[in-house]
Amino acid sequence: MNNRYDVFNKLCLRQVSLSEHSSYGIGGDADYYAMPETVEQLLTILDVCRTYGMEFFVFGMGTNVLFPEQPKRGTLYVSLKNFADFRINGTKWFVSSGMPLSMLSLAGLTSGTSQFQFTYLLPGCLGAGIYMNAKYLDDQMGSKIETVHYVDLSDPTLSLQTIRAEDCQFSYKHSIFQHKPWIIIGAEIPISEYDEPIQGGMSEIIRKYKLLNGKLSSLSMFYRFFTYEIQELQNKQFAIPAPMRNIDRYRTGNRHFEYRSCGSFFKNNYNAGASIGALVDKLNLKGTSRGGAVISPYHGNMILNLNRATASDILYLKDTVSEAIHRHYGFIPEPEVVIVQ
Ligand SMILES: Cc1cc2nc3c(=O)[nH]c(=O)nc-3n(C[C@H](O)[C@H](O)[C@H](O)COP(=O)(O)OP(=O)(O)OC[C@H]3O[C@@H](n4cnc5c(N)ncnc54)[C@H](O)[C@@H]3O)c2cc1C
Incomplete structure (x- = not known):
C-alpha cells in the first residue's frame, strides 16, 4: 500500500464524538476524525481527501464552533490542536497554528515581552485566532503578526503560501481567511521588547500540553492547565503582570470556565x-x-x-x-x- 494512504489510515480515527473536541461539549459522532501533528501529516490528509473526493472540516480547539448532533456522513473533521510548534529565531517567533493562544502569553512572560499578555486565558489556537482576529480589549491578533503561512486548497499542488499581515484585511473579528479556501499553518511574530528566553522553559510547558492530547477543549481543564503553569513560572521568579491577573479576575468573574460555552455568541455591532x-x-x-x-x-x-x-x-x-x-x-x-x- 502507498505510504500516504498508510499515514492517512493511521491518523484517521473512526466514530469520534465531536462533543469532546468543542468547548460547548456538543456534537455527535464523526465518521472520521484526525489530529495531525505536523504540516506533512496535514498535507497528506488533505491530499488523500482530495483524491477520494472526501469532505473535511478543519478547526482548532473548538472554542468557537457549534457542531451538529448528526455530523455529515463520511466527513473528516480535522483538529489542528496538536500541531503546536514554537521556534525562536532572534527577535522573531515562528508559531504553528495549533498553538494555544494562551501559550503566547506565557512565552511572552519568559521572554520579557508584554505584547501577548492579552492572550492569557483566551481559549483557542493561533490559527483560529488569526482567522477570527481574536481580541481582548484594545489588543488583537492581526496587529501582532508579520506573516501568515497557509495552504491554498484551490491550488492543485497544495503548495505552502505566505501572506503579509497588512494584506490580511484584519478588522473587528474579521480577516481575509474567512473568505478564502485557505488553511493557516502558522505565523511569524516579531517581538519588540526582548530578553534572552529561559532555556527549556517553554518547551517543557508545550511538551506537557501535547501530552494532554487535545483535552483542552474542555474549558475547566484549559483554565486549570494555564493557571497551574503560570503559578509554576511565578515560583521560578517570573512575576505575574497586573494585566494578566486582571484577565483572570474578569474571566472567572464572568464564569467563563465554569460552564460550557463558546464565549460571545454574536459579533458586536x-x-x-x-x-x-x-x-x-x-x-x-x-x-x-x-x-x-x-x-x-x-x-x-x-x-x-x-x-x-x-x-x-x-x-x-x-x-x-x-x-x-x-x-x-x-x-x-x-x-x-x-x-x-
Ligand atoms: C469562554 C470563552 C471566552 C472567549 N473570549 C474571547 C475573547 O475575549 N476574544 C475573542 O476574540 N474570542 C474569544 N473567544 C472565542 C475563541 O476563543 C476565539 O474565537 C478563538 O480564536 C477560537 O479558537 P479555536 O482554535 O477554538 O477555533 P475553532 O473553534 O476550532 O475554529 C473557529 C473557526 O476558525 C476556523 N479555523 C480554525 N483553525 C483554522 C486554521 N488553521 N486555518 C483556517 N481556519 C481555521 C475553523 O474552521 C472555524 O471556522 C472565547 C471563547 C470562549 C469559550
Missing part, C-alpha cells in the same frame, strides 16, 4: 450604540432557557450549555436573541460562533 450583551440585558433576556441551554445570567452575549444542551437548544436561543434585537433595534446580529452544518 457598534452602530447600535451598545454591545450585544448590553442589548440582551435591556431586553431582559438573560436567564432565558431552552432544554439544557440558557442565556448566561452573567453575560448577555453568552449562550451556555448548562445541562446536556443540544445544538438545537443553542440555536433556538440564538434565534430568540436575533429576533428580539431585530424587532427592537432594527438589525440582525451576526453570529461569531461558527455553526457547522
Whole structure:
C-alpha cells in the first residue's frame, strides 16, 4: 500500500464524538476524525481527501464552533490542536497554528515581552485566532503578526503560501481567511521588547500540553492547565503582570470556565450604540432557557450549555436573541460562533 494512504489510515480515527473536541461539549459522532501533528501529516490528509473526493472540516480547539448532533456522513473533521510548534529565531517567533493562544502569553512572560499578555486565558489556537482576529480589549491578533503561512486548497499542488499581515484585511473579528479556501499553518511574530528566553522553559510547558492530547477543549481543564503553569513560572521568579491577573479576575468573574460555552455568541455591532450583551440585558433576556441551554445570567452575549444542551437548544436561543434585537433595534446580529452544518 502507498505510504500516504498508510499515514492517512493511521491518523484517521473512526466514530469520534465531536462533543469532546468543542468547548460547548456538543456534537455527535464523526465518521472520521484526525489530529495531525505536523504540516506533512496535514498535507497528506488533505491530499488523500482530495483524491477520494472526501469532505473535511478543519478547526482548532473548538472554542468557537457549534457542531451538529448528526455530523455529515463520511466527513473528516480535522483538529489542528496538536500541531503546536514554537521556534525562536532572534527577535522573531515562528508559531504553528495549533498553538494555544494562551501559550503566547506565557512565552511572552519568559521572554520579557508584554505584547501577548492579552492572550492569557483566551481559549483557542493561533490559527483560529488569526482567522477570527481574536481580541481582548484594545489588543488583537492581526496587529501582532508579520506573516501568515497557509495552504491554498484551490491550488492543485497544495503548495505552502505566505501572506503579509497588512494584506490580511484584519478588522473587528474579521480577516481575509474567512473568505478564502485557505488553511493557516502558522505565523511569524516579531517581538519588540526582548530578553534572552529561559532555556527549556517553554518547551517543557508545550511538551506537557501535547501530552494532554487535545483535552483542552474542555474549558475547566484549559483554565486549570494555564493557571497551574503560570503559578509554576511565578515560583521560578517570573512575576505575574497586573494585566494578566486582571484577565483572570474578569474571566472567572464572568464564569467563563465554569460552564460550557463558546464565549460571545454574536459579533458586536457598534452602530447600535451598545454591545450585544448590553442589548440582551435591556431586553431582559438573560436567564432565558431552552432544554439544557440558557442565556448566561452573567453575560448577555453568552449562550451556555448548562445541562446536556443540544445544538438545537443553542440555536433556538440564538434565534430568540436575533429576533428580539431585530424587532427592537432594527438589525440582525451576526453570529461569531461558527455553526457547522
Ligand atoms: C469562554 C470563552 C471566552 C472567549 N473570549 C474571547 C475573547 O475575549 N476574544 C475573542 O476574540 N474570542 C474569544 N473567544 C472565542 C475563541 O476563543 C476565539 O474565537 C478563538 O480564536 C477560537 O479558537 P479555536 O482554535 O477554538 O477555533 P475553532 O473553534 O476550532 O475554529 C473557529 C473557526 O476558525 C476556523 N479555523 C480554525 N483553525 C483554522 C486554521 N488553521 N486555518 C483556517 N481556519 C481555521 C475553523 O474552521 C472555524 O471556522 C472565547 C471563547 C470562549 C469559550
